[in-house]
Amino acid sequence: MHPPEERVSRTLDPRSLRGLAHPLRIRLLRALRHHGPATASQLAERLDESSGATSYHLRQLAAHGFVEDDPTRGKGRERWWKAAQQGTTVDESLHLNADPEVRGAMEVYLHEIATIHTQELNTWLGTRHDWDGDWAASTDMSDFTLRLPPERLRELRDEIHSLIDSYQKGADPDAPDAARVRMHLHAFPQHED
Template sequence: MEEAYKISDPQVLKVVAHPLRVRLLGLLRSDGPATASELGRRVGESSGSTSYHLRELFKYGFIEEDDERRDGRERRWRARHRYTSWNSRELTGTPEGREAVKIMRLRQAESMTRIIHEFDESAWSPEWVEVAGVNDHFFQLPPAALTEFMARTEEMLRELEARYAGTPDTPHVHVWVGAFPRVPKEER
């Protein structure tokens, strides 16, 4: 699997920003190859609906057929990239690009909300219950500081993943990092 799908076309970002496509792509990335029927059961959609959206993801290069695990009756699909990225400054140069970035940010927030809602404390050890959650910090920082923070955070997460590889009780973990400037009080 390739590392990243870097998007520079707002139309392509809008393709993946569809709510069902975001979920399907996320499931293929986190759970591995699956058929349209398997994915349909996971998301509560018909296999016809999931098939259509999988074909759209395929058409734009987000997923590919998994020939290694081919099911005789149905195609198995797998993600081509670990994650999707884009440069917001580049994409927001047009109204279409601003709309696509806004939609994708909202899809990310929806995904985070769904995962928080699905987290069941009774199903996890006390150690997991203690560390699971979201923090809300408030700092005064320039764009350069946030750029550095994002880069160092990703570097640290990759280092920790490598260090703890193979450790028992090591599931996939959703980690969100986000920052937005706050509108000054006098402008609210």
């Protein structure tokens, strides 16, 4: 039995946000987090990119502390990369940052994450018939409308994160029917008109 994976998260600040806010960098980091260590060439093939582009952007991610060498792999000049953390959180102050460069980086980051979430959900919808019926019956695609002030929404978000963390810590990855499960949480205000 494997111990539950430690879920170390990186909190973005203005500098690290600018270092991550590029569509290919976000996809590279996601691939390393989801699929484990890889070389630039392997990532290029997985993401349908050139190995020159993946090499360059991996070095940029490393300069900002998102990825690092994996010394347990490779031989000779073969360079393996791994994610330095398994999650990313956004410091709340970034949403209010007045610097146009930070605001632009935040836009790129948020839109890329939204695109990834949409792609993952569409992949599930397109492949759900390939899964055992218990999986289809256990999934969720719900939405709710609440009337909350910002502090209550923050409280709800934090409680949901805490609940998810408890399931992460109690996970049994060796259970015979265990599979990777992705959860997306989107909570945002809407105008009522």
